[in-house]
Amino acid sequence: MILYEKIKALYPELQDIDFVFGTILLQNDSDGKGDYIAKWEHPTLPRPTDEQLG
């Protein structure tokens, strides 16, 4: 399951628009480190913990 899918599983109410130029930015720098949360500025939903995403 990719990072996006894990977050959607935690917060099903999130829409795609939240990830394009919204309050959440998922990014992959193609450096072998995989996807990561580059920005989390959602007004109500807390940033998922590593345990939640593990």
Add this chain to the structure above:
Amino acid sequence: MPYIGIEPFGQTVRTLTTITATASQTSFTPTGGYTVGYCDVFYNGIKLVAGTDFTATDGLTVVLTTGATSGAVVEIITYGTVTITDAVRRSGDTFAGAVAINSTLAAGNTTITGNTTTTTLNSGNTTITGTLAAGNTTITGFANVTSTIQGGAGLIIAGAASGITTLAAGNTTITGFANVSSTLQVGANVVLGTTTISANGGVGTAGQVLTSGATNNVYWSTIASPGPAFSAYKTSNQSFSSNTWTKVTFPFEDYDTNNNFDSTTNYRFTPTVAGYYQINCTGYFTSGGSDNYLQLYKNGTSFGYYININASINNITLTFSNLFYMNGSSDYLELFVYSNAASPVVSSSGTHFQGFLARSA
């Protein structure tokens, strides 16, 4: 007697007056008088003692203490100073007319106010306020010529020439520093060796060219090319996560003139010349979603340059071009893709990242 050099101090004019005395004569008058103290008297060849045998105090007559015998020969020798006219002293005087020097004039800190014709002018800090008409002349010192240097067959100015209004020279060599305050007219070729040319704004740097400005001056400027140019591409498809901004890898280069594109680690363009860069980006999505983006990142962050298409179709090509300023040191650009497709893919074919310097800073 005109002269130049050491003043002839101490030289005199000698005058001899010979008189045959009458009986008991005591007063004798030398020709032209005399200067007191500069008078010798001989009586029948015997030198008399001043103040004892005779007195000479009025500048006109010599008076013997004892009257002379008739027929005695009295010789009076007087000494006068030399008066020189039409002479030029070694300082303070001026030549009133033209002076022709046919050989070498070795002058240190010399001012020549008239027109001068010379063969060789070896001068240290020389000021010529008139015309220096020189044929085959070598000026080895500092020549400050405020008017014209008319050079003949071979005029060589080896020192610093300052304030030259007109240098009308045939076959002229200037090996020193020529400060031409007006127009330098060169009728033939200008051959530059290892010469530094200073224009408005100073000395140019490597790669710069002389350019005319709006006020007809000339200055050094950096030309746009040759500048960095690159073209990077892929040879394999790149899958990426849905709804995740992902950097596009470009492991291959068509060209990278300045080695400014990193095709091994970071896949970024970091130009080493400051200026404005035309950047061309193309992304070919073989598997697209309803929301597909191609976006340029500058220095690791989005800065508003992207293109997108909202269509749930595959085989979508997104492309855009723009002009960006790059500081030539730390600024860099990267290309990112985004799609909300379930398994988005950016293809190896049709995905490119290119750029070149359009104008230097």
